[in-house]
Amino acid sequence: MRFTDEQQRFAAAIRDFCTDECNTLQQRDVLTDGGTLANSPQILAKLADLGWLGVSIPEQYGGAGAGMVEECLFLEATSRGLAPITAYSTGLTAAQTYLRHGTEQQKQEILGGLCRGRLEAIALSEPGAGSDLGSARLKAVRDGDGYVLNGQKTWTSAAHVADHLLVLTRTSVEDDKHDGLTLLVVPTDATGLEIRAIETMEAHTVNDLFFTDVHVPAADVVGQVGRAWNHLMRGLSVERLIIAAMSVGAAQRSLDDVLEYVRQREQFGRPISSFQAVRHKLADLATDIACSRSFVYEVAERIDAGEEEQLAREGSMAKLKCTEVAKQTALEAMQLMGGYGYAREYGMEGQVRKALAPPIYGGTNEIQREIIGKGLHL
Numbered sequence: 001m002r003f004t005d006e007q008q009r010f011a012a013a014i015r016d017f018c019t020d021e022c023n024t025l026q027q028r029d030v031l032t033d034g035g036t037l038a039n040s041p042q043i044l045a046k047l048a049d050l051g052w053l054g055v056s057i058p059e060q061y062g063g064a065g066a067g068m069v070e071e072c073l074f075l076e077a078t079s080r081g082l083a084p085i086t087a088y089s090t091g092l093t094a095a096q097t098y099l100r101h102g103t104e105q106q107k108q109e110i111l112g113g114l115c116r117g118r119l120e121a122i123a124l125s126e127p128g129a130g131s132d133l134g135s136a137r138l139k140a141v142r143d144g145d146g147y148v149l150n151g152q153k154t155w156t157s158a159a160h161v162a163d164h165l166l167v168l169t170r171t172s173v174e175d176d177k178h179d180g181l182t183l184l185v186v187p188t189d190a191t192g193l194e195i196r197a198i199e200t201m202e203a204h205t206v207n208d209l210f211f212t213d214v215h216v217p218a219a220d221v222v223g224q225v226g227r228a229w230n231h232l233m234r235g236l237s238v239e240r241l242i243i244a245a246m247s248v249g250a251a252q253r254s255l256d257d258v259l260e261y262v263r264q265r266e267q268f269g270r271p272i273s274s275f276q277a278v279r280h281k282l283a284d285l286a287t288d289i290a291c292s293r294s295f296v297y298e299v300a301e302r303i304d305a306g307e308e309e310q311l312a313r314e315g316s317m318a319k320l321k322c323t324e325v326a327k328q329t330a331l332e333a334m335q336l337m338g339g340y341g342y343a344r345e346y347g348m349e350g351q352v353r354k355a356l357a358p359p360i361y362g363g364t365n366e367i368q369r370e371i372i373g374k375g376l377h378l
């Protein structure tokens, strides 16, 4: 697609911001306490002051009222710029459900907070319910004018830094397991809620959650009781596009960095970029990224044109392709940098670690292939 002048200026301004604030490993280490934090409150606050957080959120809830094209420009540029704001995308994903099904008060508080740099989390996965999310069991039992929650969630990104959790609960057992599920907003400081970090290959991003008699007022139901599955399914194309746009940015960053490296690294008396095997590999990666980017903005444009509900398959295709391209690019780039690709100082090992998770979360890429396959009537 051809971007408007305003969209191009917006993307360029975000690129400049990232270059100034977090381009070097030293800058990022200061912002993230040596790489141990996934989010920098300082960067989030600056982005909020610039009015760039929640660019696609309606103005009445504190956003800029633009569309998914602008949101994807933001996600791509901040991901390419390695801005430490990983949890913003989780909040943005949660925002889609609040926007569609939240009460006015939930929208004002939660979407408004997101635009001011606050973070939000979504607790869907459970130890026994990953890809098969419909078998979620965390119990919410009606009690007076509210619900009492007992059970466990796992893999909840950003729960330790978020204001609220959007929790998938089981309010009744029905013939179809997808019925009887209900979404509730739970503040992260609720009595009876324990948040425990899961150690991974990355900075602290994910958590186990333990609910013991957590009381939630009935006013904190999001959407209709028993209809959570339907609510969650409706927004999937946007959620998958969010991951896809970030992945395009991550892939582009890996390519930017490896191009710089192969131009200056000499072996056998010449830059390694002069070897045809190296050039061809980079040409393939650049082509994959260009195609992925085009598809992301095509889907974004169609969502902005009101076609969102017809784009479930395209959302899956974008998530599948872009996350695989980001992973492939980071791995190939590391190989092209030889031993230096493996060293923290050169940054590519971080890109590799980051690129391994998106094919897993937001519905694994195998599940995306299943959805695409169904669209092909297989």
Ligand SMILES: Cc1cc2nc3c(=O)[nH]c(=O)nc-3n(C[C@H](O)[C@H](O)[C@H](O)COP(=O)(O)OP(=O)(O)OC[C@H]3O[C@@H](n4cnc5c(N)ncnc54)[C@H](O)[C@@H]3O)c2cc1C
Binding pocket: 090, 121, 122, 123, 124, 125, 129, 130, 131, 132, 154, 155, 156, 157, 158, 205, 206, 357, 360, 361, 362, 363, 364, 365, 366, 367, 370
């Ligand atoms: C970094 C990270 C962040 C996350 N953030 C969140 C979050 O914020 N909130 C949240 O709720 N969850 C989150 N998750 C959880 C994530 O959504 C799940 O890990 C994912 O849905 C897969 O579930 P699982 O891990 O239980 O794997 P399983 O479902 O057990 O799958 C294991 C393997 O089997 C394959 N598989 C399963 N079923 C099929 C099938 N029908 N056909 C073919 N292959 C199949 C899967 O693709 C996978 O390769 C996060 C995960 C990670 C790693």
